Amino acid sequence: MIRPFWNLVAGRDHVSHRRGFLKQLMTASAAGAMTLSWRDMLVAQADELRKTGKAMILLWMDGGPSQFETFNPKIGSKYQGPAKAIPTSLPGVHIAEYLPETAKMMHKIALIRSMKSSERDHFRAIKLVRSGYPINPSIQYPTWGSVVARDRFDPTYDLPAFVRIGKPRIKTRDVNSGVLGPRYESFKIDQAGTLPEDVLTTVPEERLRRRLDLSARLDAQFASSGGAKRVLEKQEIYQQTQRFVLSPKLEAFRLDKEPESLREAYGKTDFGQGCLLARRLVETGVSFVEVFSTGNVSDQGWDTHKKGWDENPKLAEGIDRGYATLLRDLDQRGMLDNTLVVWMGEFGRTPKFKPDGGREHYSDGWITCLSGGGVNMGQVIGATDDEGVSVSDRPVEVQDLFRSFCHVLGMNPHDEYVTDLDQPLQLVKGGELIHELF
């Protein structure tokens, strides 16, 4: 089994291709002596590694959740609204009352209250927080799931490496596989429990196999008259596709296989059922799953400029059981050690609020929660001042977070890939490991 470097262009026949050559050089030097053996190992044992390799679940709070109404209530501050603080399973640590189930799992969370970035615009912040790179008009940086999918890509595995559940609240505010191209794009499920139509076959398996066989036989003439390479490429992809659409592993996408009590425990919201699906997929070997939370009521989502006092309890209720049950379920199945679960949005919200509780965008002291994958859970990292206005202790930057993701997932942040536009890119640029996590 060869792991293809599909972004490497072979030089044309009889034409010395300087840039292609340079690309090969760059890749070769990027691989280097040290990492080459690591790569070799990956190539040799990709399947084994994927099975033991850690997976990641990103719980994405689209719009930028308020820290005051979630994980960093500031009782006594003039900026705190009606949300009260409740104690958690972690002695001394309080979170907002809207997340009672999550509070019970706080000992399984490393809570960062001191995230800092300079991006307070959704579009720019989403690009940064989902790719690890600040927005650049000339380069479409890939979303992190695509980077992980590239690392874990295995053509013999039935299911896609990267699955997204749910949709962004506003379609334009999104990040995709960018320069990594279509191979590492996420496989998208709009709603947990349903599969995209094109995955579902329209005829019984036996007839589909007959059709595939007939098609392959009819490819022979074309193959012998100059289309051999094209036919070979088709056959590889069709074998992969056939394995996927007929795979018993597709059962992982079906939630009716789960006991009703557990489905109930995850919460009967799109997000809750999405968390359950995420667990099932990771269990089946998927490397990266994103679950979107948008509140499903309007395209405001967590972007609570308006009616914050009304909206925040509802938004929190939409995720509380799903998040908490996911952590508990993973833990009980012994999967948490091998699964990094991250809860975050693109930024936080201003201390100042409008009479209805609306808060604007704010990127000083926003929240990220990490669990599993071997990180030290049951701790709080960093803090904001008593009023909740700015980070007073241990600022953490977005790149620090990505360095830490790499560490958990066993990826080398300095590893480079060459984009389809010929630029060498590091998996992560800058940042330092968040040492408290390890």
Add this chain to the structure above:
Amino acid sequence: MRLRTRRHRTYLSSVVLLLIAPTLLCAADAIDTKQLPGILLDNTAAELMGPWQPSIHTKPYIGEGYIHSGVPGRDEASVPKTLTFRHKLPKSGKYGVYLAYNANSNRAAAAPIEIHHAGGDASLKLNQREAPKGPALFQSLGQFDFNADEEAVIAISDKDAKGIVIVDAVLFVPQNEIAKLDAVAKKLAEAKPEAKQKPTKKKAAEEKVAQVAPAFARHPRTDVQLLTPESLDQLIAEEAHITDATDLIDDETFLRRVTIDVIGRIPTEQERADFLADTNPAKRALMIDRLLDSQEFGANWATYWSDVFSYRIPQPELTYLDYQVFQDWLAQQLNEGTGWDEVTYRILTATGKVGDNPPAFFVGFHQASTSRLAGETTRIFLGTQIQCAECHDHPFVDIPQERFHQMAAFFVRTNAKLPWNDSSQIEVGSKEKGEHKMPDTNQAMMPAVFSGDAMSEGASDLDRRVLLANWVIQPENALFAKAYANRIWERLMDQPFCDPIDEITEEAGFPSLPSVHDAVAAHFIASEYDAKPLMRVILNTKAYQRQLDAKDELAGQLTSAELRKMRGDVVFNSLVTAVELPNVEGTPMKPTAEMRFPPPPKSTQDLVNEVFGYDPSLGRAFRPQTMQQAMFLMNNRQLQNQVKAGDDQQTKLARMLKETPDDRQAIQRLYVNVLGRAPQEKELEIAYDYVQEVESRGEAFEDLLWALLNTAEFTTRN
């Protein structure tokens, strides 16, 4: 057309002679005609045949508006029209004849005009895309002798006009008064700066809105030569040192290849039958002409160029980009033979709303981003990649960082207003102030072309963009025609001269067959940058019509044909041709308080494009076959509905099976409909055996159609 004067007729002359009753009808919009010498006939004086359309859209005009030949695509535009001015001039003698119109890029490139004068008939073609040379809206048609006792006749039609014909008025000026007209012209020209000296605030604002680049004017070039298919073949054979090459393709393979390449779909069963039955030895050349003349030609290549631009335009915040407006505009330009120099000029200098002026999409969709516009302008129009030089000197070639920023400075005063949701409402305008700054030093950087002097500080947005556009398209800039030739060559021959396709500079690219590249580019220039003659000469070569290298034993470029995966739009159109796949559009949602930014619905064509589309600037290695593509062809519900053969079905397959009771014949037809060719004997046997094995005839043919749609061949141009 021979014009006959009609001596015995009455017509209404009272409304027509504005000179006799020179009233200003509408001070703001109409031209003051009082100062003009001679005899003025408004368009209302003309005798109309056919559905001419009155309009007051483009101001100013003479009288109460003007008339035009209809917006392309509407019914009235396709009906032939003629219009005739007849007037007995007061004295015999020589007159200057003038036509008033307003120019725009969608106007007629060749409006046919006939003038009946004392010495006979003169006929000429007027390019209304270029602004009238004046005075004001008037363009001279020449000087002619007229007799006082015979009607002077000016006839204008829209036959083969290549765009909208505009007629506002006709002016006859006696020879001895032409000097007077020139004086009026001068006065009109001087009147403008006077008005500028005391601009009121309101006027200044109006001027800002009215900023439009001067009309395009072609840079002439005489030292370029046209190629013939034979001379091109000879040049290829010499340059590529071809000693051994594959044979020429047969007629059905030729038809499929050329139909895919020119109009973007597979041929129909009927088209194939007609072509094979044609015994004319020149039928391939005639087919090439027919395809290039088809409306589908422009539509196909407009989607190619739309892909070239759109794959590098990131999705802006809160506005969904819709390229249809641009595609429609470009399709029209391509079909009418508008030069790529003019298209480029219009794209780079466009202002206004994208919906009103589609070439404004380039600056508008890029949100007036100076760095992206700099990089994309040189990449697309000149085949030169400078974007690495944004942050540092180019690592491989001699492109200093300054060069990027001098290029960016051309766009620093562009402005794009993005309204939410609707991209046709994106408006491109100009900023009054601002200079481009170098990122590290903050030093102001003035616009300069690669080897030219910098512009002086304070130059207006349009001055900048017009200078840039004229530099890009001037014939001395060899990269302009070569960049285009490289792309067309890659599309038709699969291998570009320079690879990557959008990097043709000598420093960075790896040119193959440079003298062929130069000759093809020169042919393009000599054809006035019209895509059709360029493609015509290539498609007629033997090099284009070669077979694939079945045994993979020939070395060297152009010794055989190459495979290519179809673009998304071509896959869609081929599915429409093969199985009548419908394009389900969906209903757009109106924004509401809850859903403020509803995404536009995806049509079937959008879905196919999403799955099969690729960035055409990237090479073959970046067009991977994906599982999504396989799943679409295997399972997509809309497509599978077209694969049904039941008696109750309205599908093409069901009809075909009813018409063709013989199984072998039905198999033949299915092959022709899907793959554009007859099955080989062995294929026929495999298919026939399969059909016999399966109990239900309908089901057997459903399986066969499914299998053919899922062959590697169906989505491949070979």
